[in-house]
Amino acid sequence: MRVVGRDFYRRDPRAVAPELLNKLLVRRGIGDADGPDAGDRVGRIVEVEAYCGGIDPGSHAFRGMTARNRTMFGPPGGLYVYFTYGMHWCANAVCGEEGEGVAVLLRALAPVAGLDAMRAVRPRARRDRDLCSGPAKLCQALGLGHAFDGADLVTGDRAVVVCDDGTPPPADPAQTTRIGLTNGTEHPWRWYVRGDPNVSTGGGRETLPPPPPPT
């Protein structure tokens, strides 16, 4: 199982996003710790969205760099973690070249390892499919918060990496419009693994594009 290299991210996020499907997001634990940090927490990436900087009105980077989004403009392979709705953290893999401000939002994981630790930090999740089935849920499950903004997914400087265990991306992923936005809803820049129960819109149903606006 190898860590994904930096050149993987150094491309258009719309190319990176579908290839991130079926890769593993790994939060390394502390071997001799107790509680949630006792071991690795691992999830298979099953849902992603691309955010395309200056050309994308839905992107945090659309209006240029700010104190909040500066990680997005950093080197590819960085982890951009932002706070939203007054209580939630969400995580992106920075893509493209440094200075572009493009990234892929990690929207859902299928839990693979460290399920007990995930359950411990998400006591309200009734079923395992509720542990990581949303961008803020997966951050909570893996313990990703402000301290992880700017982490390097390639060097693993803060114990978070993306790995490839040999499972290829799906040959025919579902591609839909993005979720939860008010701007940029027309772009079909969301991808997910068909049929996976951990996809964030309930049981993995396809989301059809919105009807064309009235003329």
Place this chain on the structure above:
DNA sequence: ACCGGGATGTTCT
């Protein structure tokens, strides 16, 4: 299963 509303506070206008 589907829908509506409240929580909660940072960020940007």
Place this chain on the structure above:
DNA sequence: GAACATCCCGGTG
């Protein structure tokens, strides 16, 4: 002062 790349709960069918 509004918006926000969300989640959870409690209603109804």
